[in-house]
Amino acid sequence: xxxxxxxxxxxxxxxxxxxxxxxxxxxxxxxxxxxxxxxxxxxxxxxxxxxxxxxxxxxxxxxxxxxxxxxxxxxxxxxxxxxxxxxxxxxxxxxxxxxxxxxxxxxxxxxxxxxxxxxxxxxxxxxxxxxxxxxxxxxxxxxxxxxxxxxxxxxxxxxxxxxxxxxxxxxxxxxxxxxxxxxxxxxxxxxxxxxxxxxxxxxxxxxxxxxxxxxxxxxxxxxxxxxxxxxxxxxxxxxxxxxxxxxxxxxxxxxxxxxxxxxxxxxxxxxxxxxxxxxxxxxxxxxxxxxxxxxxxxxxxxxxxxxxxxxxxxxxxxxxxxxxxxxxxxxxxxxxxxxxxxxxxxxxxxxxxxxxxxxxxxxxxxxxxxxxxxxxxxxxxxxxxxxxxxxxxxxxxxxxxxxxxxxxxxxxxxxxxxxxxxxxxxxxxxxxxxxxxxxxxxxxxxxxxxxxxxxxxxxxxxxxxxxxxxxx
Amino acid sequence: xxxxxxxxxxxxxxxxxxxxxxxxxxxxxxxxxxxxxxxxxxxxxxxxxxxxxxxxxxxxxxxxxxxxxxxxxxxxxxxxxxxxxxxxxxxxxxxxxxxxxxxxxxxxxxxxxxxxxxxxxxxxxxxxxxxxxxxxxxxxxxxxxxxxxxxxxxxxxxxxxxxxxxxxxxxxxxxxxxxxxxxxxxxxxxxxx
Amino acid sequence: xxxxxxxxxxxxxxxxxxxxxxxxxxxxxxxxxxxxxxxxxxxxxxxxxxxxxxxxxxxxxxxxxxxxxxxxxxxxxxxxxxxxxxxxxxxxxxxxxxxxxxxxxxxxxxxxxxxxxxxxxxxxxxxxxxxxxxxxxxxxxxxxxxxxxxxxxxxxxxxxxxxxxxxxxxxxxxxxxxxxxxxxxxxxxxxxxxxxxxxxxxxxxxxxxxxxxxxxxxxxxxxxxxxxxxxxxxxxxxxxxxxxxx
Numbered sequence: 001x002x003x004x005x006x007x008x009x010x011x012x013x014x015x016x017x018x019x020x021x022x023x024x025x026x027x028x029x030x031x032x033x034x035x036x037x038x039x040x041x042x043x044x045x046x047x048x049x050x051x052x053x054x055x056x057x058x059x060x061x062x063x064x065x066x067x068x069x070x071x072x073x074x075x076x077x078x079x080x081x082x083x084x085x086x087x088x089x090x091x092x093x094x095x096x097x098x099x100x101x102x103x104x105x106x107x108x109x110x111x112x113x114x115x116x117x118x119x120x121x122x123x124x125x126x127x128x129x130x131x132x133x134x135x136x137x138x139x140x141x142x143x144x145x146x147x148x149x150x151x152x153x154x155x156x157x158x159x160x161x162x163x164x165x166x167x168x169x170x171x172x173x174x175x176x177x178x179x180x181x182x183x184x185x186x187x188x189x190x191x192x193x194x195x196x197x198x199x200x201x202x203x204x205x206x207x208x209x210x211x212x213x214x215x216x217x218x219x220x221x222x223x224x225x226x227x228x229x230x231x232x233x234x235x236x237x238x239x240x241x242x243x244x245x246x247x248x249x250x251x252x253x254x255x256x257x258x259x260x261x262x263x264x265x266x267x268x269x270x271x272x273x274x275x276x277x278x279x280x281x282x283x284x285x286x287x288x289x290x291x292x293x294x295x296x297x298x299x300x301x302x303x304x305x306x307x308x309x310x311x312x313x314x315x316x317x318x319x320x321x322x323x324x325x326x327x328x329x330x331x332x333x334x335x336x337x338x339x340x341x342x343x344x345x346x347x348x349x350x351x352x353x354x355x356x357x358x359x360x361x362x363x364x365x366x367x368x369x370x371x372x373x374x375x376x377x378x379x380x381x382x383x384x385x386x387x388x389x390x391x392x393x394x395x396x397x398x399x400x401x402x403x404x405x406x407x408x409x410x411x412x413x414x415x416x417x418x419x420x421x422x423x424x425x426x427x428x429x430x431x432x433x434x435x436x437x438x439x440x441x442x443x444x445x446x447x448x449x450x451x452x453x454x455x456x457x458x459x460x461x462x463x464x465x466x467x468x469x470x471x472x
Numbered sequence: 473x474x475x476x477x478x479x480x481x482x483x484x485x486x487x488x489x490x491x492x493x494x495x496x497x498x499x500x501x502x503x504x505x506x507x508x509x510x511x512x513x514x515x516x517x518x519x520x521x522x523x524x525x526x527x528x529x530x531x532x533x534x535x536x537x538x539x540x541x542x543x544x545x546x547x548x549x550x551x552x553x554x555x556x557x558x559x560x561x562x563x564x565x566x567x568x569x570x571x572x573x574x575x576x577x578x579x580x581x582x583x584x585x586x587x588x589x590x591x592x593x594x595x596x597x598x599x600x601x602x603x604x605x606x607x608x609x610x611x612x613x614x615x616x617x618x619x620x621x622x623x624x625x626x627x628x629x630x631x632x633x634x635x636x637x638x639x640x641x642x643x644x645x646x647x648x649x650x651x652x653x654x655x656x657x658x659x660x661x662x663x664x665x
Numbered sequence: 666x667x668x669x670x671x672x673x674x675x676x677x678x679x680x681x682x683x684x685x686x687x688x689x690x691x692x693x694x695x696x697x698x699x700x701x702x703x704x705x706x707x708x709x710x711x712x713x714x715x716x717x718x719x720x721x722x723x724x725x726x727x728x729x730x731x732x733x734x735x736x737x738x739x740x741x742x743x744x745x746x747x748x749x750x751x752x753x754x755x756x757x758x759x760x761x762x763x764x765x766x767x768x769x770x771x772x773x774x775x776x777x778x779x780x781x782x783x784x785x786x787x788x789x790x791x792x793x794x795x796x797x798x799x800x801x802x803x804x805x806x807x808x809x810x811x812x813x814x815x816x817x818x819x820x821x822x823x824x825x826x827x828x829x830x831x832x833x834x835x836x837x838x839x840x841x842x843x844x845x846x847x848x849x850x851x852x853x854x855x856x857x858x859x860x861x862x863x864x865x866x867x868x869x870x871x872x873x874x875x876x877x878x879x880x881x882x883x884x885x886x887x888x889x890x891x892x893x894x895x896x897x898x899x900x901x902x903x904x905x906x907x908x909x910x911x
Binding site: 024027028039040041044045047048051052054055058059060061064065068080081082086130131132133136149150151152154155156159176177179180181183184187188191192208210216217218219221222224225226236241243244246247248250251258261262263264265266267268269270271273274282284288289291292294297 | 643
């Protein structure tokens with residue numbers, strides 16, 4: 001069994017919770033569908049988004065240099081980091097120079113990718129997550145289970161208990177409004193007293209040197225409003241050519257992510273304000289290598305909207321933690337394999353190839369098709385599941401020739417008849433744990449054809465043709 | 473070699489054949505009566521209040537009517553005479569904590585999402601986020617249909633910080649239940665001049 | 666026009682009545698249809714499991730068997746989609762040089778090529794819930810997928826609406842996966858079964874007596890759930906309905 005399969009089984013063992021998780025995310029998918037249908041040009045917009053991203057990722061060096069030039073002219077300090085370690089060091093050094101002890105962060109998947117918060121905490125810098133969902137997860141000492149909805153797997157009662165313990169809220173009160181406002185008070189204090197703010201970057205506009213940060217809570221903006229230092233971190237694929245491109249992505253991002261027309265705050269940072277210092281760290285960490293991979297370079301188009309997770313029937317029923325990579329769902333399966341196939345191949349089974357992810361993706365990444373491709377590569381990488389390999393060997397033999405095929409069906413029929421149910425439905429029968437096995441029929445279609453139908457086919461073909469009421 | 477050079481070199485080495493950008497390929501949606509639809513969307517989409525300033529009515533009248541209990545009203549706009557604080561006179565943005573109502577000017581509104589572009593025109597952008605309620609004054613003639621029109625407006629790039637703001641701060645991070653007033657303003661009022 | 670009937674392995678062994686109905690239906694529409702002997706499998710099971718290279722001999726056999734037919738028609742959307750999308754890669758050929766350009770799922774073939782205006786024989790006085798299979802929809806375009814903002818259509822419902830006495834409905838999550846996914850069903854048994862159970866219940870909530878669709882594999886999966894839990898709903902392949910009374 002794959003690592004995902006095992007973890008998923010545990011998650012599903014609590015079926016009411018699975019159903020609740022499934023429904024919560026399906027609700028987001030439905031909101032996204034409503035948005036897609038309210039824009040007549042939706043499909044053309046996705047097409048333009050995909051094409052503009054392809055254009056951008058085939059000119060990445062050009063646009064990154066343009067961005068750096070313009071951002072520098074705007075007074076922003078631009079840094080480059082080859083990998084996660086250099087990213088963490090760069091951020092740490094800036095913080096150290098400014099004597100920062102308390103950092104307030106808005107949500108960044110790149111920070112998760114690089115393991116920034118633990119890195120800083122080991123060095124005595126407190127990094128407080130300010131997005132409500134991220135803060136909940138931070139207080140629970142767990143990673144986010146979804147890239148846009150970090151605490152989607154946590155129930156309100158659990159948040160109530162957590163906040164009672166951590167923030168001193170009323171015992172037994174799990175009203176989301178009450179709890180959110182308690183977090184508001186708690187974080188307001190963090191915002192006002194932070195020494196530095198960190199944000200992610202949704203888009204970096206090359207032509208202007210500005211970067212865009214999207215939130216609903218206003219936590220990124222609140223965070224950057226008080227301290228003298230703002231550090232923004234971005235994966236290098238976040239660069240886009242100009243405002244024409246930004247218009248396309250602005251329209252797609254929130255609609256795809258949460259089914260909103262736009263995020264409440266779509267904030268554009270172009271110049272540091274009076275007395276403030278602004279830094280941006282551009283991070284590679286494997287991205288330039290992905291660019292060289294013809295099958296998987298499409299992943300660099302990703303906006304991190306999370307819609308592929310919300311639609312994924314497997315993700316909805318297995319939860320974010322069933323995936324061994326920190327990003328779950330179709331996106332995480334692919335990015336995990338690109339990061340380290342050995343470590344993350346246990347997620348590749350988590351896909352029924354329903355292809356819904358490819359259809360919701362605002363930049364038309366062929367996510368499902370890429371998972372299919374990874375499966376083809378597992379055997380070469382020496383990572384194929386040996387049981388599955390065994391099944392395929394049996395299939396190869398059974399289906400390899402018509403004679404063998406029909407012999408196996410006969411054997412199967414006999415097996416069904418003589419095997420006690422306990423043997424047929426033994427523990428090794430993964431199908432049979434919750435489903436009855438299909439039964440072989442007395443005659444195959446090929447037998448029926450030979451015995452009954454073939455004669456009608458040959459003698460009636462002419463009459464059929466003449467008597468045809470159709471135009472063929 | 474610097475990290476920048478390493479990265480750029482790797483990108484150049486790994487870059488596939490360039491893909492042309494091509495034309496947009498569609499006509500973005502527009503609205504028959506943009507102003508009416510904008511007003512509707514500010515309320516229904518952005519969850520804000522929206523008033524069209526009437527003849528003989530002042531901005532102050534509306535602010536006082538909507539926020540009768542507001543004690544600390546911060547604005548640097550000349551038409552907001554009910555302001556009790558000029559935020560530009562404060563050296564530290566933290567001094568804006570406790571602001572009941574902040575009043576700022578928006579540059580234009582976007583019909584398709586009910587958002588308003590607000591380039592920072594106050595000393596501390598904190599005003600837009602820390603005020604319990606945010607009032608946005610907007611010229612009713614400055615309405616665009618969609619984001620394409622928004623970003624194509626002449627002079628758009630002329631800002632230091634700016635945000636498209638669509639209503640009050642919100643979150644749905646606890647069980648997808650929508651809660652207004654996450655970190656920023658709990659209430660937003662748009663006054664169309 | 667010569668049509669070769671493609672009967673996938675599991676239809677041959679488990680659902681031969683679907684093959685018989687396919688044959689009778691095509692014949693009734695005046696199609697010159699033949700079944701070339703010696704068919705086994707298209708190769709999809711191994712490929713979806715990650716062993717596409719093992720499907721090459723099967724693909725070559727398919728190419729050989731159906732070489733002389735103008736069209737190849739089969740009652741299983743997923744198998745047809747596999748031939749269509751993957752044979753060019755597997756066989757290192759252009760699509761027009763292999764079966765990919767000539768293969769049709771049977772509903773697609775009847776709807777788009779034969780184009781009958783009526784099915785005078787067909788009668789099925791029952792309420793059916795249409796199962797929109799993933800590959801039928803998203804790979805073959807048998808109906809508009811729910812994710813896309815394109816005009817709504819359903820070739821399956823168009824055909825079913827020619828059947829006398831039938832009442833057609835669809836589940837609320839109209840095209841969510843049933844969880845079969847070939848090897849997925851045994852590699853991820855917990856999620857797969859959960860998806861199957863959810864899907865069957867969604868079909869049941871329509872009040873339908875039957876789940877029908879163009880993919881025997883999805884129907885097989887849901888049948889496994891139904892039989893295990895003894896649920897009051899049945900599965901039937903769409904051609905069995907379209908070929909009723911033949």
